[in-house]
Amino acid sequence: MILEKINKPNDIKALDPIEYNQLADEIRQFLIENISKTGGHLASNLGVVELTMALHLVFNLPQDKLIWDVGHQAYTHKILTGRKNQFDQLRKFGGMSGFPKRNESHYDAFDTGHSSTSISAGLGYVSARDIKKEHYSVISVIGDGALTGGMAYEALNNASQVNGNFIIVLNDNNMSISKNVGGVSKMLGEIRASNSYYDLKEGVTNTLYKMPMGSVIVDKIKKTKSNIKQLIVPNQMFEGMGITYLGPVDGHDIEKLIKIFKVAKRIDHAVLVHVVTQKGHGYRPAERNPSKYHGIAPFDIKTGNVLKNENGKSYSEVFSEAVCKLAKKDAKIAAITAAMPDGTGLAKFSRWYPERFFDVGIAEAHAVTFSAGLAAGGLKPVFAVYSSFLQRAYDQILHDVCIQQLHVVFAIDRAGLVGSDGETHQGIFDLSYLSNIPNMTVFAPKNAWELEVGLEFGLEEYNGPFALRYPRGTAVTAFEEFKQPIVYGEAEVMYYEKDIALLAVGSMVETADIVRKNLKAQGYSVTLINARFVKPIDESAVFKCGREHNLIVTMEENVISGGFGESVCQLVSDLQLPVRVLNISLPDDYIEHGSVDILRCEAGIDAETVTERIISFYENIVL
Numbered sequence: 001m002i003l004e005k006i007n008k009p010n011d012i013k014a015l016d017p018i019e020y021n022q023l024a025d026e027i028r029q030f031l032i033e034n035i036s037k038t039g040g041h042l043a044s045n046l047g048v049v050e051l052t053m054a055l056h057l058v059f060n061l062p063q064d065k066l067i068w069d070v071g072h073q074a075y076t077h078k079i080l081t082g083r084k085n086q087f088d089q090l091r092k093f094g095g096m097s098g099f100p101k102r103n104e105s106h107y108d109a110f111d112t113g114h115s116s117t118s119i120s121a122g123l124g125y126v127s128a129r130d131i132k133k134e135h136y137s138v139i140s141v142i143g144d145g146a147l148t149g150g151m152a153y154e155a156l157n158n159a160s161q162v163n164g165n166f167i168i169v170l171n172d173n174n175m176s177i178s179k180n181v182g183g184v185s186k187m188l189g190e191i192r193a194s195n196s197y198y199d200l201k202e203g204v205t206n207t208l209y210k211m212p213m214g215s216v217i218v219d220k221i222k223k224t225k226s227n228i229k230q231l232i233v234p235n236q237m238f239e240g241m242g243i244t245y246l247g248p249v250d251g252h253d254i255e256k257l258i259k260i261f262k263v264a265k266r267i268d269h270a271v272l273v274h275v276v277t278q279k280g281h282g283y284r285p286a287e288r289n290p291s292k293y294h295g296i297a298p299f300d301i302k303t304g305n306v307l308k309n310e311n312g313k314s315y316s317e318v319f320s321e322a323v324c325k326l327a328k329k330d331a332k333i334a335a336i337t338a339a340m341p342d343g344t345g346l347a348k349f350s351r352w353y354p355e356r357f358f359d360v361g362i363a364e365a366h367a368v369t370f371s372a373g374l375a376a377g378g379l380k381p382v383f384a385v386y387s388s389f390l391q392r393a394y395d396q397i398l399h400d401v402c403i404q405q406l407h408v409v410f411a412i413d414r415a416g417l418v419g420s421d422g423e424t425h426q427g428i429f430d431l432s433y434l435s436n437i438p439n440m441t442v443f444a445p446k447n448a449w450e451l452e453v454g455l456e457f458g459l460e461e462y463n464g465p466f467a468l469r470y471p472r473g474t475a476v477t478a479f480e481e482f483k484q485p486i487v488y489g490e491a492e493v494m495y496y497e498k499d500i501a502l503l504a505v506g507s508m509v510e511t512a513d514i515v516r517k518n519l520k521a522q523g524y525s526v527t528l529i530n531a532r533f534v535k536p537i538d539e540s541a542v543f544k545c546g547r548e549h550n551l552i553v554t555m556e557e558n559v560i561s562g563g564f565g566e567s568v569c570q571l572v573s574d575l576q577l578p579v580r581v582l583n584i585s586l587p588d589d590y591i592e593h594g595s596v597d598i599l600r601c602e603a604g605i606d607a608e609t610v611t612e613r614i615i616s617f618y619e620n621i622v623l
C-alpha cells in the first residue's frame with residue numbers, strides 16, 4: 001500500500017513517480033470506504049485526486065498557499081497533509097471539518113464553505129506577499145460551478161492588474177451540484193470540445209522570454225513532442241483581461257498536470273490553468289450520477305444506495321409540491337434558484353414549468369435583483385434559497401426588493417442548524433438579518449401544513465416582500481389539530497393558561513410543545529403560542545401574555561442578536577409590561593459541525609435543557 005507511506009505533510013514528495021497512479025487509486029478507495037460510512041462530499045473529491053497530488057508535488061506547502069473554492073473538494077488535500085486518520089470522524093461533532101479550516105491545519109490557507117471566494121482571497125495573499133517582499137506561490141482552485149458566481153469576476157477583473165505570479169486553477173468537471181448552467185459553462189464546453197489545439201502561443205512565449213531562464217523553458221517546450229505544446233490553447237476571455245490561459249489539460253494525468261503547473265509557476269502575473277476532470281471519477285455510481293453523490297449520506301458501496309432513508313417528507317419536498325400546485329393555478333408564479341434545484345426542491349418545478357424556471361448559477365445577489373425585476377414586470381417570483389447563502393444578498397433584498405416593496409417571495413430552506421456542514425452553512429442569522437429590513441415580512445411555519453398555507457398566503461394573499469424560513473430535514477407533521485387560518489401579523493395561540501407563556505418560532509414550536517408537557521408535569525400552568533410572524537411581531541399577543549403571565553419565554557433557532565427574543569424584549573419594555581422575559585436562542589457565535597441533535601444540546605436549546613432553564617429562572621423570579 002502506497003497510502004501507508006503518506007502519514008505527514010509532504011510525504012508524497014518522497015514517492016517514486018511510478019507510484020503516483022497507484023496512490024491515486026488507493027486514495028479513491030480510501031475516500032469511497034470512509035465516506036460510505038460517514039457521509040460527505042464524495043463526487044467532487046473523487047474528481048480532484050490527481051489534481052491535488054500534482055499541486056502537492058509541485059508546490060511547497062505550507063509556504064505556498066493553496067486555496068480551495070467552496071472547500072468541499074479538499075479531502076485529498078487533508079489526506080496529504082497528515083489528516084488521514086481523522087476521516088472516521090469527518091463532519092462529526094468534535095471531529096474533522098468537511099471544509100478547509102485554518103485552525104485545523106496550517107496547510108489550510110483560507111477557510112471556505114460558500115462559493116466563489118478563492119480568487120479574491122488568493123489575490124489578497126498575493127498582494128500581501130508582494131508588499132512584504134515575500135516569496136511564495138499562491139494557488140486558488142475554483143470549480144466551473146463556482147466560476148458562475150459574480151465574486152469570481154470581480155476578483156478576475158482585479159487579478160488582471162497583479163504584477164507577481166498568481167495561479168488560478170479552474171477545475172472544470174462540467175458540473176455544479178446539478179448540471180452547470182449559463183454562458184460561462186457554454187464557453188468552457190466549447191473549449192473542452194475543441195479539437196484544434198494550438199501550438200505554444202505567442203503571448204505565453206513572450207511572457208516566458210521576459211523571465212530569467214525563460215528562453216530555455218520556451219526552447220524546451222518547443223522541443224517537447226507531446227503534452228505541453230498541445231495543452232496550450234488561446235482563450236479570448238481570460239487573455240483579453242490580461243490573464244494568461246494555459247490548458248485545457250487532462251486532470252487525471254498527473255504527469256501533464258505537473259508539467260503545466262511548473263510552467264504556470266514561472267509566469268510573472270495572473271495565470272489560469274484550465275484542468276478538465278470528471279466528477280465522481282473512479283466510482284461508477286458517482287460517475288453516472290454525480291449530483292446524487294455530490295453530498296451523500298452513508299451508503300452501501302456495492303449498490304450505491306443510501307443506507308438510512310429519512311422517514312417522511314422533508315420541508316424541501318413539501319415546498320416543492322406546494323409551489324408546483326400553486327403554479328398550476330397561477331401562471332404568474334415563477335421560481336428561481338441559485339444552482340440548487342435539487343436541494344431546494346425546485347427540480348420538479350423546472351420540469352413542469354421550464355419557461356417559468358430560472359437557475360441563475362451560484363449567484364444569490366443576482367437572483368434577488370433578478371427576482372425584483374420579475375416582480376416589477378408583473379410576475380410573482382419565488383426565490384428558493386438556503387438561509388446561509390442568502391446572506392450574500394443582503395443589500396439586494398434591502399435595496400432592490402424592500403425599498404420598492406416588490407412582491408418577491410423568499411423560500412428560505414436550511415434555516416436553523418443544518419448539522420455536518422458546520423459554521424459556514426448554519427442558517428442561524430436570517431431572522432436577524434431579515435427582521436431589521438423595513439417592509440420585509442418574516443414567517444416561520446411550525447409544520448408541513450403551515451409551510452403550504454404560508455406559501456399560498458405569501459403568494460396569493462399578500463403583496464410585498466415575504467420570507468418563509470424552514471429547517472433542513474424531515475417536516476413536522478404533528479399539530480394536525482392546530483390549523484387556524486393565517487391572518488397577517490397574527491400569532492397562533494395553541495394553549496392558553498397562565499404562569500408561563502412560551503412564544504416559539506417555527507422549528508422551536510415542536511420543542512416548546514415538549515417543554516410545555518414537561519412543565520405541566522411539574523405543576524406549572526403554561527401557554528403555548530406559535531409566533532408564525534417574526535416580523536411584524538404580534539404585538540397584541542405579546543401584550544396579553546405580558547399582562548397575564550409571570551414569565552414569557554421566547555424560543556427560536558437563530559442567534560440571540562437581532563432575533564425574535566430581542567424584539568419581544570424591546571416590545572415588553574416599550575409597552576411597560578409587568579413580566580419577565582427569558583430568551584432561548586443560539587449564542588452570539590458560530591456553531592461548528594456535528595449532528596443537529598448534538599448541536600441543539602450543546603447550545604442549550606433542546607427540550608430538556610430548556611425545561612431546566614425555565615424552572616430555574618422561574619424560581620428566581622421575585623413575584
Ligand SMILES: Cc1ncc(C[n+]2csc(CCOP(=O)(O)OP(=O)(O)O)c2C)c(N)n1
Nearest residue numbers: 044113114115143144145146175176177339
Ligand atoms: C454561495 C454559495 N451558494 C451555493 C453553494 C452550494 N454549492 C456548494 S458546491 C456547489 C457547486 C460547485 O460547483 P463547482 O465549483 O463546479 O465544484 P464541483 O462540485 O463541481 O467540484 C454549490 C452550488 C455554496 N457553497 N455557496
Ligand SMILES: CC(=O)[C@@H](O)[C@H](O)COP(=O)(O)O
Nearest residue numbers: 070072113295343414421472
Ligand atoms: C458544499 C455545499 O455548500 C453544499 O454541497 C451543501 O453541503 C449542501 O447541503 P445540503 O446537504 O443541506 O443540501
Ligand SMILES: [Mg+2]
Nearest residue numbers: 143144145175
Ligand atoms: Mg464543477
